[in-house]
Amino acid sequence: MAQVRTRFSPSPTGALHLGGAHTALFNWLFARHYKGVFILRIEDTDVERSQEHFVEEIKESLLWLGLDWDEGPYFQSERLQLYQEYTHKLVQVGAAYYCDCDPEDLEERRQRALARGDKPRYEGRCRERGLGPGPQRAVRFKTPQTGITGWQDQIKGPIEFENHELDDLVLMRADGIPTYNLAVVVDDITMGVSHIIRGDDHISNTPRQLLVYQALEAKPPLLGHMPLMLGKDRTKLSKRHGALPVLAYRARGILPHSLNNYLARLGWSHGDQEIFSREELIQYFSLDHVGKAPGIHDDEKLLWLNSHYLKTGDDHELARQLVPFLASLGIDSPDPEYLAGVVATLKTRSKTLVEMADAARFYVQDPRPYEPEGAKKFLTPDTGPILQDAVRALENQADLSEAALTGMLKDLAAQAGVKLVAVAQPLRVALTGRTASPSLTDVMALLGKDESLSRLSQALDYINQSRHEVLSNT
């Protein structure tokens, strides 16, 4: 295969969301697999809606996902001259013509046709008028009205359209800015794009673009239309389906590779494999295992992948990634070594970094106020003696290893003649403020002897205090 050159070409009219990330990923994977080039191109010909800050957000999103580009970003708004040249060429060879139809009038006709149940299309009023350039004049493509335009889609297989289904699309607006259909073609030709991989919502544009290639006597790239991602309601994924911008997933505490792995497996597969490293994704990716049917976005599966990567990730690396999440809870990042230890105890219990940060609170903050239910149930006059015994035992405990602490807990239970759980829960609430937490042996080891002892006496104070409150209330 000649050099592979793919591109991702978002329009900066909104944030990069899941659907965009999906196509970006497939293009990137394809380019990386074939050791080709991945191009970023910003399609900002919609002057009205394009915004600079969206460009930044798109770049940031791609970088966060690790989808680095080799060329670009190119901006269509900086290539207007080029589109003009191509437009003139098309007019010269008789493949395009000037049109002065009133856009509002056209819009009205379109609405009427739709209401009537007809296929709305430009009737070709200016097609044979031989108009020259002038103000308020757009350039339309003279679509052949006979014959068939088709291609071998790299994902869907053969697709064909009858040319008479197509109308004369606008290539160049009256204001001299090209439309999408012209700009893509010119760009893909001049940038030497070898493979266009895009959503299948572009299928109906494809015959038009192919016809433009023909008129330009240019060889079109290979085309692959990937199935769309649908929302739970099975319609095209859009803003109204929830937290969709890629950066929203970052904010939720999703790891970038979790999202990549998730997105890769939506519409693509490699046998029964679910978990892929970045390298494996590159190694295995190809268009022949991209499916044709649309997929529905499933947050649960994403969360599962994320918890998998949390579980299997490196403690220090995860600790580093956890820092901003702690910060947003108002917690200064503790010593990296200590935080890695904290992470080690939390990684199997968290689905996101947000959850992990929240679960980490008690390690670096006062466990009070205690979880009300837990305090009510486990920090009572009945459990006071157990806590007192625990204080004594811990004071004499020199070895804070897992085995030693487990032994200590078991001895405590044996001496009190109760089950281990009866000792563990009061201690847990005293130390962590909660009824659910990592293993107590881990907690005590990390907190250290002094801090643990101080939390136990805090809890004893709490018990005494509430007893007095009860007494004074009665």
Add this chain to the structure above:
RNA sequence: GUCCCCAUCGUCUAGCCUGGUCCAGGACACCGGCCUUUCACGCCGGCGACACCGGUUCAAAUCCGGUUGGGGACGCCA
């Protein structure tokens, strides 16, 4: 409405091209059990699908046709 695309468990999917090895495999979710100092993790098990009709064939999830259903596109948006 017209054109185009699609159709395997609730969801993501393997298998389909090169029919038999599939009374359809994996994963998420869900349910049950085990493990257990709590919560999780983990482990074991369970539930659960070839949209429908016809054709081709000794044989069809796999090939063909139709029906139904879903989606997408019909902009001087991309």
